[in-house]
Amino acid sequence: MSAQVLIAEDESHIAESLGFILEREGHTVVTVPDGETALLRLHGRLPDLLILDVMLPGLSGFEVLKAIKSDPRLDSLPVIVLTARTQPRDREMAESIGAAAYLTKPFSNRDIIEQVRRLTAGR
Amino acid sequence: MARTLVGQRIRDHRKARGWTQAALAAHLQISPSYLNLIESDRRNIAGALLKRIADALGQPLEEFDGAAERRLVDDLGEIAADAAVAPLHLAADSAADLVARHPGWARALVALHRSARDRQEAIAALSDRLSQDPFLGDAIHSLLTNLTAIRSASEILESVADLEPAQRKRFVAIIAGDSRRMSDVAHALAAFLAKAPVATGPVTPVEEVDDFIFDRANHFPALEAAAEALALQIGASPTRLDAALAGWLANARGIDVRVGSANGVVSHRPRFDRAAGMLELPDSAGASTRRFAMALAAAELACGDEVAAQLDRTPLLSAPAARRRAERVLHSYVAGALVMPYAAFQPAAAALRYDIDLLGRRFGASFEQVCHRLATLRRPGAEGIHFGLMRVDPAGFVTKRLPLPGLALPRYGNACPLWAVYGAFRTPGSIVRQLAEFPGGQRYLMIARTIEKDAEGFGVPPRLLSVMLFCDALHADRTVYAGGLDLGASAPATAVGQSCRMCARRDCGWRQEDPIMDAGMY
Numbered sequence: 001m002s003a004q005v006l007i008a009e010d011e012s013h014i015a016e017s018l019g020f021i022l023e024r025e026g027h028t029v030v031t032v033p034d035g036e037t038a039l040l041r042l043h044g045r046l047p048d049l050l051i052l053d054v055m056l057p058g059l060s061g062f063e064v065l066k067a068i069k070s071d072p073r074l075d076s077l078p079v080i081v082l083t084a085r086t087q088p089r090d091r092e093m094a095e096s097i098g099a100a101a102y103l104t105k106p107f108s109n110r111d112i113i114e115q116v117r118r119l120t121a122g123r
Numbered sequence: 124m125a126r127t128l129v130g131q132r133i134r135d136h137r138k139a140r141g142w143t144q145a146a147l148a149a150h151l152q153i154s155p156s157y158l159n160l161i162e163s164d165r166r167n168i169a170g171a172l173l174k175r176i177a178d179a180l181g182q183p184l185e186e187f188d189g190a191a192e193r194r195l196v197d198d199l200g201e202i203a204a205d206a207a208v209a210p211l212h213l214a215a216d217s218a219a220d221l222v223a224r225h226p227g228w229a230r231a232l233v234a235l236h237r238s239a240r241d242r243q244e245a246i247a248a249l250s251d252r253l254s255q256d257p258f259l260g261d262a263i264h265s266l267l268t269n270l271t272a273i274r275s276a277s278e279i280l281e282s283v284a285d286l287e288p289a290q291r292k293r294f295v296a297i298i299a300g301d302s303r304r305m306s307d308v309a310h311a312l313a314a315f316l317a318k319a320p321v322a323t324g325p326v327t328p329v330e331e332v333d334d335f336i337f338d339r340a341n342h343f344p345a346l347e348a349a350a351e352a353l354a355l356q357i358g359a360s361p362t363r364l365d366a367a368l369a370g371w372l373a374n375a376r377g378i379d380v381r382v383g384s385a386n387g388v389v390s391h392r393p394r395f396d397r398a399a400g401m402l403e404l405p406d407s408a409g410a411s412t413r414r415f416a417m418a419l420a421a422a423e424l425a426c427g428d429e430v431a432a433q434l435d436r437t438p439l440l441s442a443p444a445a446r447r448r449a450e451r452v453l454h455s456y457v458a459g460a461l462v463m464p465y466a467a468f469q470p471a472a473a474a475l476r477y478d479i480d481l482l483g484r485r486f487g488a489s490f491e492q493v494c495h496r497l498a499t500l501r502r503p504g505a506e507g508i509h510f511g512l513m514r515v516d517p518a519g520f521v522t523k524r525l526p527l528p529g530l531a532l533p534r535y536g537n538a539c540p541l542w543a544v545y546g547a548f549r550t551p552g553s554i555v556r557q558l559a560e561f562p563g564g565q566r567y568l569m570i571a572r573t574i575e576k577d578a579e580g581f582g583v584p585p586r587l588l589s590v591m592l593f594c595d596a597l598h599a600d601r602t603v604y605a606g607g608l609d610l611g612a613s614a615p616a617t618a619v620g621q622s623c624r625m626c627a628r629r630d631c632g633w634r635q636e637d638p639i640m641d642a643g644m645y
Contacts, residue, residue, distance in 0.1 A: 011268050013297045017275035020290075024283070055264060084267035105271040109278045 003048035003120035007031045008038035008064065009082065010056055018051065021109050022116060035059030039067060042074055048120050051112070054083040054090070062093060069098040078119040082107070129173075129187050130164035132226075136180040137162075141390055141403075150179050181398060195222045198233040205236070262312045269305040273298050328445035333524055335439040335449055341525050342501035343456060349429040350460030353421060361467065364487070365410075368417040368461075372402065376424050380417065382406050391577045395420045407578060411489040415458055422457035430454060456499070462488050463496045469505050472497060476603040477508065479554075479570070479592070491574050491590050498525050498592065508598045513544050513591045522588065530567060530593065530621075539626065540633050541619040544591035547571035551587060556604040558596060560616035562627045566596035570604050 005022055009015040010033045019029045030047070032038050035056045042050070050068070054061035061081060068074045078100035083090055085104075094102045101115045137147050144162070148155040151172070160166040161176075168176075169188070177184045185191050199218035202208065222229045276294040280286070286294075357371035372378040379401045393416030394403045402420050404413045422430075430453040440446045463486045475481045483493045491514070500507025511530060514523035519537040526532045538544070543557040551573040560566050571591035578585040596616075599605040609615070620626025623636045 011272060013272035013301060014268070014275060016297065017272065017279060017294070020279060021275070084264045084271070105267040106274045107271065109275055109282075 002026045002028065003116070004045075005029050005049045005051060005116065005120075006038060006041060006047040007051045008033075008035060008056060008061070009051070009053040010034060011053070014053075017109070018112065021113060025113060025116065027116070027120075033057075035061065035064040038064055042068065042077070046074065046077060048078075049116060050077055050079045051116075052079050052081055054081060054085065054094075062097060065094070065097045065099060080112070080115050080119070129168065130162040130166075132187055133176055133180070134162040136182055136186070140180065140396075141394070147176075147179060151175055192219075192222045192226070195226065195229050195233065198236075199229060202232060202236045258315060259312075262308050262315070265308045266305060266312075269301040269308070272301040273305070276301075328442045328448050331440050331442060331445035332449045332452060335437055335445075336452065337526060338437070338439055340501050341499050343433060343453065343499075344502070345429055345433060346426065346453060346457050347460055347465050347502070349426045350422070350457045351464065351466075353425045353457070354461055354464060356425070357421065359461065361464075361486070364462065365414055365417070368414070368421055372417060372420060372424075376400075378402050378420065378424075380404065382413070391579050393419075395423065397423065407580065409489070411483070411487055411492060414462060414487055415489070415492060418458035418461040419454055422454045422461065426454070426457045430457070455495075459488075459492060459496045459499070462486060462492065465500075465502060465505070468496060469500050469502070469507050472500065472507050473601070476601065478603045479572075489574070490572060494590050494592050508594050508601060510592045510594050513538075513593070515544050515589050515591075517548055517587055517589075519545065523590075527567075527593070527595070530561075530565070538622055539620045541617055542591070543569040543571040544589050547573050547589040547591070548587070554604070556608070558599070558608055558610070558614070558616040559593075559619045562618075562620055566616055567593050568596050568599035568602065568604060568608075569593045570602075 005027045007015055007018055007022075007029060009018065009031065012033070015031045015033075019031055022029050030041065032041060033056075036058055038050070038052070039059070041047075052061045052064060056064070059067075061083070065079055065081065068077055068079065075098070079098070080101040080103060081094045081099040082103050082105060083094070091102050100119055103111055103115065137144070144158055145155045148158040151158070153172075157166070161168055173187055174184055177187055196215075196218050199213075199221065200215060203211075203213040203215070203218065218229075276297040280291065280294050280298075357367045357375075359367040369380050372380050377400055381401070382404050383406045390403065391405050391407050393405060393408060393412065395401075395416065396403075397420075402416065404416055408416075430450055433453060434440060434446055434449055440449055463482075468482070468486065471485060472482060475485075477497060479490055479493045479497070482488070482497075483490055486493070488496070494510075494512055497507065498510045498512040501509065509527060511527040511532070512523060512525040513521060513532055515521050515538075519540075521532060521538070524532045532538060542559065543555045546557065547553075547555045549555075554570060554572045557569040557571075558566060559569050569591055570593070571589055573587050573589045575585035575587055594602075596610060599608065599610055618628060618631075620628055620631070623634055626634075628634075
């Protein structure tokens, strides 16, 4: 199943590897380095999935997620949140705002691939 | 509340001061039999006589008139309200009962409750620090980020068979770059954690004092000067220190210096009662103990301001108990400097090659006193070897500690059982020397011997403690204790650690618990 995936991740090495493995899965990937750019892109053509890092420069991942979920045009977009923070309250926060999945770094490529498959199935 | 046992309290305080009933009665100008009735709680007293008794015993009136008990009952009430014991439904009147019948146990409960609360607060502070420290947060975030990039790129290299050479090169470069960044962060983190205990600050008065002494490298130029001035003032010379001290205490300060006890109560420790103007030197104490006790009394009387000035300047002593403890430590420092003046002691130490016994004989000081003095020889231009000091009891409890910058001594629990300070208990009274090598390769010369405290004669075993001096093995050849030892870098040495939790020697037969960190520590 080929999907349009937007990755918002400021760590270029992580973004590069993520892009590589998802493209090998047959998806089309666009990478942006911060939250503002991610929101701008979403207001153009809506992708099938957003992979969103929490610790972004400027707008944080949580702020971006909140903006998405409070915008009726965007709120159906599934979002995978990536974080290097392990406090339970981060996961609760992500889930309460409406993240579809939550992965803590360092995750395996397999974890990402599985989540992307799950969330893009049927598209 | 239940009747407080005033008489019993009076008796306890009288005995604590070593007074006979007759002595206190005479002081109060009442008959011993009347005092006996009071002490047996067969006469109720209050008012002027109670005040006089309190004054005579050097206690606040509230110690006897029930105010102290009322406060204790209030404190117990606070404990009863603590969530941890609330299900027990402790009744208020039983607290009053406990205070009346077993005041010592009541005070112990309150003290334990306070210390538990202090610890809770300390734990909360440490945990806050760990979760909120911006450096730690950033460092861990960087480590996880680098690790994610490395993991992802390496999984690609591992699982994708048809990578093009340029792609392979790119992912290898990512791994190399992130590994480098991760190493930098790990180094910074290790340095931060190594410093952390000082930055966090100690939790108990003992630790505050330890940190204060360590911070000043156990050398106090102002106190050395004060001791020298005092020596001049009392007319001390190495050959007539005892007489000069006794004379100055009696004539200049009006202190009644007695050998034995004033009231027939036998004590085995010197007792200086500044308010009463009395210094009792037990006849069972050795000459060095008596001399040191006189020097200590003189230091307290003459150098209080200099000591206070040292304590006022440091931010490290926050608790009043820590300040009092530090005061005692610094008074002892001055006493040591009186008995072993720097100008004479340091050259003698170097000339005698730090032979503790010979120095003790020359300066009329005990083994422990000489060890203490040797650990203070840091005067610029006239430095001795930098020694660390440690004293333990037979259970392994560290009762004195002066670490060296490279060799931390455990704050809690025990050090490595292989250290000479423990080995010395096998041959009481004999010096044990040891060339000890730590897992990182650092070598130290350790010199230890047991000492006996408070000998009371046949039937009462004296307290046995072990005292250890230690220095970097680099300086060992300047000491008499290196005689016959091969100090070469490849020479055999005893393989020791700091403590099990901090030691990387996994195969050590003495290991009692796992290390908290692996070899990365060293």
